[in-house]
Amino acid sequence: MPAFPAVALLFDESYGMFGPMSSPPPAPSDTQRRDVVIRMAQVIGSIVVMGVLLFGIAGTYRWPEAWLLLGLFAGITLVAGIAFAPRHLAVVAARSRMHVDEAPRWDRVIAALWGVLALITPAVAALEHRLRGAEPWSPALPVTGAVMLIAAYALTAWAMAANPFFETLVRIQHERGHVTVTGGPYAYVRHPGYVGTAATVLAMVLILRSPWALVPAVLGVAALIARTALEDRFLREQLTGYAEYARRVRYRLLPGVW
DSSP, X not given: XXXXXXXXXXXXXXXXXXXXXXXXXXXXXXXXXXXXXXXXXXXXXXXXXXXXXXXXXXXXXXXXXXXXXXXXXXXXXXXXXIIIGGGOHHHHHHTTOOOGGGSOHHHHHHHHHHHHHHHHHHHHHHHHHHHHOOOOOOOHHHHHHHHHHHHHHHHHHHHHHHOTTOOSSOOOOGGGTOOOOOSGGGGTOSOHHHHHHHHHHHHHHHHHTOTTTHHHXXXXXXXXXXXXXXXXXXXXXXXXXXXXXXXXXXXXXXXXXX
């Protein structure tokens, strides 16, 4: 979904911190190596764009919350490059490509809307910082947001580790033998990646301490919720075993709630 990095920090019974513990990662192909490099460049580029956006609109580099946010993204990306990517080359490589022509139109529209709102959220926070001026450093909200951000990326990466078909856009990956994934966080909710993505953008609002940025963030979360409904319908119709899985795992995003 988002351009921002996702990194593994969670465990379950069959997966270690960065994937299956019973066998070493397969040797990468030249194409995989190239795609992983492309993906890492995309992630690093997104951090650079975020920094330019935040400090450019704010008109100052004296913004501790923004530095905290960028530092978290950079640190997570470093961990991903060292520990996550080598064990999950296929997933990381696949996320370097969009496959726009194979995705349904509604998904292309929602993904584009999400991308715009994901940029508007920090832009609004930067503008608010510029207009209200510097405030005394108060770590309560940023620290809470930082913990939430790390947990969000951990959940997203757990989903990536469990799901070898975790791509940016919705499609049936016939060339890769697409099957319904039921392990890892998918045993509890049907769309754990979206939970992590939604929590990420809300964590950004907390870190940047921007009430006005909550508006585009909430709109983005609403778009993700709509996407889960449309994706559920698509997968029930197109993916073998998904209808039965959806009957067994009743909750889309929050276990025991919805």
